[in-house]
Amino acid sequence: MDTLRTFLIGALVGAPLVAWGLSWLEPWLSRRAMQTCISVAALLSLLSVWGLLLATPEGQAVPWPILSWLRMPGFEVTIGMWLVGLMAMQVTLTAIVLLVLLSAWPRNASFRWLMLAWFGVTLASVAGNLGQLFLGWSLSAWASSELARQPDPASGKSHVFRPVWLVQRVSEIALLAGIGLVWMQFDGTLEFLAWTPGAIGALRPELIESIALCVLIGVIGRCAQLPLTVWLETESGFAARAGHSMAKLSDELVGVWNVPNQHQVAERLKADPRNRWHEAAGDSTPAAVLAWWLSAAFLPVGIGLQLRFEPLFAFAPHTRLLMVAVGAFTLLMCSANAAAQNNWPRVLCQIAVGQCGLVLVALGLEQVDVEKLTLLFYWQSVMIGVLLVATRTEDSRSSGRVRFSGAVLLAVLCFASGLWGRHLVMNMVLWQQSEANLSRAEAIAGESASLVFGSTESRVWTLVVGLVCVAELLTSFALLRAWFSDRRHRTMQKTAAQPIAWRLWMTVGGLIIGGLFGFQSSHLQLENVSPLLPLSAIGMVLAWWMYSKPSALPEKVSAAMGPFARLSRNRFYWDDLYFLLIVHPAKVSGEWLRWFDERVLGSGARDLRSRLLRSLGESAEPLVAGSAMIGALTTLSSVAVLAWMLLWLRS
Amino acid sequence: MWDTLVRPIHDHLPLWLLLWPMLGAVIVGVARQVGAEAVRRTMQVNLCLSVALSVWLVVAYEPLKPVDSAEQAALLGPIERFQFRDSFEWVGETKTALLERTRRNGDRQVVEVPIRWGPDIRCEVGVDGISIWFVALSVLLVAIAASGEWRVGSGEPNLPDSALRTPHSPLPWLWLQASLVGTFVALDVVLIVVCWMSTLLAVAWLMGQAGDSQRHDVTPRLLKRGWWGGWLVLLGLGGLVLAFGWLRPFPNRVETPLVFSIPELMAGIRQSSMSGESALLWASVNNWLFWLLVVGFTGPLWLAPFHRGFVEAFASAPRGLAIVLAGVLLKVGVYGWLRFILPLFPELVRQHGDGFTTLLGLSSLFAAVLAFGVSDWRRRIALATCSSISLSLLGMTTLTLEGLTGGVLRLLSHGLTAGLLMWLLPSRSGEWLVASGEQDKSNATPVFSNSPLATHHSPLISARWRVGLMRFALFAWIGLPGLGGFVAEFVTPFGLFQHDFNAAALSLATSGVIAWMWVRAERDSPDWSHAGWSPRDTFVAAVLVTLNIGLGVAPQFVVDRVQPSLLSLLPMDREISATSSGTPPVAEVR
Numbered sequence A: 001m002d003t004l005r006t007f008l009i010g011a012l013v014g015a016p017l018v019a020w021g022l023s024w025l026e027p028w029l030s031r032r033a034m035q036t037c038i039s040v041a042a043l044l045s046l047l048s049v050w051g052l053l054l055a056t057p058e059g060q061a062v063p064w065p066i067l068s069w070l071r072m073p074g075f076e077v078t079i080g081m082w083l084v085g086l087m088a089m090q091v092t093l094t095a096i097v098l099l100v101l102l103s104a105w106p107r108n109a110s111f112r113w114l115m116l117a118w119f120g121v122t123l124a125s126v127a128g129n130l131g132q133l134f135l136g137w138s139l140s141a142w143a144s145s146e147l148a149r150q151p152d153p154a155s156g157k158s159h160v161f162r163p164v165w166l167v168q169r170v171s172e173i174a175l176l177a178g179i180g181l182v183w184m185q186f187d188g189t190l191e192f193l194a195w196t197p198g199a200i201g202a203l204r205p206e207l208i209e210s211i212a213l214c215v216l217i218g219v220i221g222r223c224a225q226l227p228l229t230v231w232l233e234t235e236s237g238f239a240a241r242a243g244h245s246m247a248k249l250s251d252e253l254v255g256v257w258n259v260p261n262q263h264q265v266a267e268r269l270k271a272d273p274r275n276r277w278h279e280a281a282g283d284s285t286p287a288a289v290l291a292w293w294l295s296a297a298f299l300p301v302g303i304g305l306q307l308r309f310e311p312l313f314a315f316a317p318h319t320r321l322l323m324v325a326v327g328a329f330t331l332l333m334c335s336a337n338a339a340a341q342n343n344w345p346r347v348l349c350q351i352a353v354g355q356c357g358l359v360l361v362a363l364g365l366e367q368v369d370v371e372k373l374t375l376l377f378y379w380q381s382v383m384i385g386v387l388l389v390a391t392r393t394e395d396s397r398s399s400g401r402v403r404f405s406g407a408v409l410l411a412v413l414c415f416a417s418g419l420w421g422r423h424l425v426m427n428m429v430l431w432q433q434s435e436a437n438l439s440r441a442e443a444i445a446g447e448s449a450s451l452v453f454g455s456t457e458s459r460v461w462t463l464v465v466g467l468v469c470v471a472e473l474l475t476s477f478a479l480l481r482a483w484f485s486d487r488r489h490r491t492m493q494k495t496a497a498q499p500i501a502w503r504l505w506m507t508v509g510g511l512i513i514g515g516l517f518g519f520q521s522s523h524l525q526l527e528n529v530s531p532l533l534p535l536s537a538i539g540m541v542l543a544w545w546m547y548s549k550p551s552a553l554p555e556k557v558s559a560a561m562g563p564f565a566r567l568s569r570n571r572f573y574w575d576d577l578y579f580l581l582i583v584h585p586a587k588v589s590g591e592w593l594r595w596f597d598e599r600v601l602g603s604g605a606r607d608l609r610s611r612l613l614r615s616l617g618e619s620a621e622p623l624v625a626g627s628a629m630i631g632a633l634t635t636l637s638s639v640a641v642l643a644w645m646l647l648w649l650r651s
Numbered sequence B: 001m002w003d004t005l006v007r008p009i010h011d012h013l014p015l016w017l018l019l020w021p022m023l024g025a026v027i028v029g030v031a032r033q034v035g036a037e038a039v040r041r042t043m044q045v046n047l048c049l050s051v052a053l054s055v056w057l058v059v060a061y062e063p064l065k066p067v068d069s070a071e072q073a074a075l076l077g078p079i080e081r082f083q084f085r086d087s088f089e090w091v092g093e094t095k096t097a098l099l100e101r102t103r104r105n106g107d108r109q110v111v112e113v114p115i116r117w118g119p120d121i122r123c124e125v126g127v128d129g130i131s132i133w134f135v136a137l138s139v140l141l142v143a144i145a146a147s148g149e150w151r152v153g154s155g156e157p158n159l160p161d162s163a164l165r166t167p168h169s170p171l172p173w174l175w176l177q178a179s180l181v182g183t184f185v186a187l188d189v190v191l192i193v194v195c196w197m198s199t200l201l202a203v204a205w206l207m208g209q210a211g212d213s214q215r216h217d218v219t220p221r222l223l224k225r226g227w228w229g230g231w232l233v234l235l236g237l238g239g240l241v242l243a244f245g246w247l248r249p250f251p252n253r254v255e256t257p258l259v260f261s262i263p264e265l266m267a268g269i270r271q272s273s274m275s276g277e278s279a280l281l282w283a284s285v286n287n288w289l290f291w292l293l294v295v296g297f298t299g300p301l302w303l304a305p306f307h308r309g310f311v312e313a314f315a316s317a318p319r320g321l322a323i324v325l326a327g328v329l330l331k332v333g334v335y336g337w338l339r340f341i342l343p344l345f346p347e348l349v350r351q352h353g354d355g356f357t358t359l360l361g362l363s364s365l366f367a368a369v370l371a372f373g374v375s376d377w378r379r380r381i382a383l384a385t386c387s388s389i390s391l392s393l394l395g396m397t398t399l400t401l402e403g404l405t406g407g408v409l410r411l412l413s414h415g416l417t418a419g420l421l422m423w424l425l426p427s428r429s430g431e432w433l434v435a436s437g438e439q440d441k442s443n444a445t446p447v448f449s450n451s452p453l454a455t456h457h458s459p460l461i462s463a464r465w466r467v468g469l470m471r472f473a474l475f476a477w478i479g480l481p482g483l484g485g486f487v488a489e490f491v492t493p494f495g496l497f498q499h500d501f502n503a504a505a506l507s508l509a510t511s512g513v514i515a516w517m518w519v520r521a522e523r524d525s526p527d528w529s530h531a532g533w534s535p536r537d538t539f540v541a542a543v544l545v546t547l548n549i550g551l552g553v554a555p556q557f558v559v560d561r562v563q564p565s566l567l568s569l570l571p572m573d574r575e576i577s578a579t580s581s582g583t584p585p586v587a588e589v590r
Helices: A002-023 A031-054 A085-102 A112-125 A130-149 A161-185 A197-201 A205-222 A246-254 A264-271 A287-297 A299-308 A317-338 A344-364 A370-390 A405-417 A422-443 A458-493 A500-521 A526-547 A553-561 A563-567 A574-619 A621-650 B002-010 B013-031 B036-060 B070-076 B131-149 B171-185 B189-210 B215-247 B262-272 B276-301 B308-316 B319-327 B329-344 B346-351 B353-373 B377-397 B401-424 B459-478 B484-499 B501-521 B535-553 B556-567 B572-580 B584-589
Strands: A062-072 A075-083 B083-102 B108-127
Touching (some): A002 A112, A062 B401, A062 B484, A112 A299, A205 A317, A299 A370, A317 A458, A344 A370, A458 A526, B013 B131, B108 B189, B131 B329, B131 B556, B171 B329, B189 B262, B189 B319, B215 B262, B215 B276, B262 B276, B276 B346, B276 B377, B308 B377, B319 B329, B329 B346, B329 B401, B459 B501, B484 B501
């Protein structure tokens, strides 16, 4: 059994590594051969994780130490595995996402970084301790960020790369601080086994809150939650991209396809080379890379980390409250942003991140079935990955519209009707929590004037309910709006028929949706979902009214919304702040110090020394004639002083 | 077979490593009469054999080998720290004299008595768990540097005779190798200083024959600091020898013999200075000797803000010499701290510990910020090297096992990483130019532009390889998990936090600035449009990358060997606290 287990662990961790090694042979192998090799590796990974799960006792996390990496007096760092059901599911879905996006992988992008990122995700998922988890975390973030450079390897520049890279480093630093605190407080160990309720309860509350806060910042960065949403690509681009101004932002809400030809807005947008609709614009991240980020490397891994730290978060009510607030506002903001995007991948990105915020809200509340919740989120991530992959066009540099209307329609229906899991999560957040609160309130009635439940005060919960409802309306609106825009665009462009491969992938997507139908039929309570359906319906009707026919209505709405419309463009100037507050001062101080080093320490000291020597030489000029004698006397006196010093020391 | 062929080499590996380059110099001298190709082949064989011997040394070293006799155990401890020892008389000799003795009954008897003539300065070599890594790093980097520096006309078929002619003499490389190895394997006070000074002469020779146009200005400054340091160290070590002579009780002799052997000196002083009159005597002289050694060993480290001479020399040096300068030569001072200052003056190091750590932390941060402000790759590497060495020393001055281990690991990983980075940079002084006797780049012709020499790939592919490898090296320097730099970055803070929070904060800030600097520097890659990519480049890069990954993935191999020796450097109380809480092997033995 041990041999089999060792083999399975080796296969699970080794499959991505072997695939990464093979990816170096990419120049010499055909693309199909590479895809086949990676597919085999992914299948091997799938088989091994399920084999390991079969060897694991039901519902228990089993630590398997493998080897000792570093042994010092005082501490020892071991490398091992910690497999639990949800993490196995994460590994499984990562492999599925990989299989899905293989055929859609851009031709100009190497598989190398993708394989390295896959290894990082696997490592983070099955990590036996926090050190390994951090290693996998940073490796997957780094390699996944590098994928953003792939579209233009010649210039090595990407407008997306910088924000992604920056936010991931912020996330890593925060997580590292949290891990450092854990190390110091848990007797120098990074093992998960040390987190017993007794050990956690013995810590000071503010210390637990600090650890949880650090971890939460890490999750926020990884999952693009507020305020670290900057790596999401939006219509307005980033600060690094020159030429954008606030005045133009609201134009894009209108969309060039939504106004009659010869309309001044359409002409202006078409004439602007920096505009997304301009033919020359084409530096967006490929949809397959976005699928990898959102469905495998970033959002699921962030939620996975949150689950790993669940025992600590249970003792950190204030941080949980913060998590609820962050998740709820991110949900609202992303839903609003989704309603302003003119590109299917971006709409899907915003919705995926918004759903991640919803999961954080749910995790922040008590009385939630964490396993079911996370499972739903993982499947939703896979679904978004499938849809993103389906948005691939022949030329990945163009706008990236979904080319399979049936799949789009199906996805829209799933989103809108709530049969896709979203409403189930909302159900957990809203109604189950409400029931728990009320029952608890009854129990403590008379003792407290305000309704207090779990970690969250009633006012915040009310706010959460409001935000979730608004978000639901906006999401339905955004999806139908995007669908209208896509249909109109295809009508204008007369898009060619679909290649047969897409039908295959859509079949996969259909199967996943079918699985979800089956899964949810046993869990879904329609009477709890129904209150949200009218909101979805209102959003869809609104979208139909505004966007089913070309009109100036969106422009008027945009103008009426004013700053809110601009805010929905997700332009937060984080890049500018980073440059102004950190990069620029560091560059200036570095240059100033270099000047100080060269002028003051270098030239100044040299001048001073030469001046002193010159003075000395001038004053000793009369003695020049007898310089040999002076040299001899100096040497002798030095020897005498040395001898005297030694004798003196001895005495 | 073992006794006749292998054992004579195995038991004297440091001696072989010291003598082999000298023997190689003779063979190369003979081969020069045959032709350039013979010289090249001879150098290759010589360097490869040296590397093989150093690998053998590392593998054969037994970190927990018990001492042979109880007498040695009482003097030097239960573990045989210095192994593969050889000792030959060098200055002075032991002779037998005939003495006439008169008995009580009036009879006269002539007896033979051994008498020491002159000082007991010996050619004594041996290694411990610290020096084996310095030896291995020296041999490896000198081999890499020499193969890269001295490679024009590497057997390519379509080259004119002028290109096949070797541009420079290979002898200084062999000299440098022997001197460096001698510095690290020397177990005699005089031998170590002589070898150290000798490295400076070899550096001067190499700078003179292949440096750029600034070499006449920068070489004297580089040498001057080294020589000053060397003389101060010699003075300090001489004082140490004298002091030990005074400390050591010899009831039957009026004049005690002077001991120059480093192991005996260290063990003796540590024991003699513990209590009694000797302790008082030691207390009166140790301050002087301490500061002499501190200034002597720290001066040639070129720590910021006294770094300018090194940075200029590094920028002017040929690529190969720059690899050795940053990778090994600069670290001789740190080795001196490990060999003499920390074991002999632990109380003084502890007394001035806060000052040392603060100054070193500020120095490292200053160098890192300066590196942030420069745009030249060589100067960046030089300043980052100054910063890295400050950090190594910072860890060591905490006098904790974690700090010491982290410091040694940082030196090792830095040597590998800096070597790889320097190897990848475009050459500045014409190594890849046709050797027409003209070192000026503007007048020389890039080799690959008119012949297939040194490149089997197009410049585009070459640049891609270099970009990828450079990124690897930068991440290794920053401390990406799984690579060499990570282990040091991981281990050192434990020692720093035990010692002083401010020092730890300075160290972490420096690491952050360096990481940030490299990430920004990575954006403006050097101009590789004239650089090719040869199989030799592949081989060297593969070796350095493999070692870097090996150090990151399996650091225990290094830690197991270095830790017992580092434990013996700690003061008694810390030694006990370090071993009592820790791992079985070391704790059991101690």
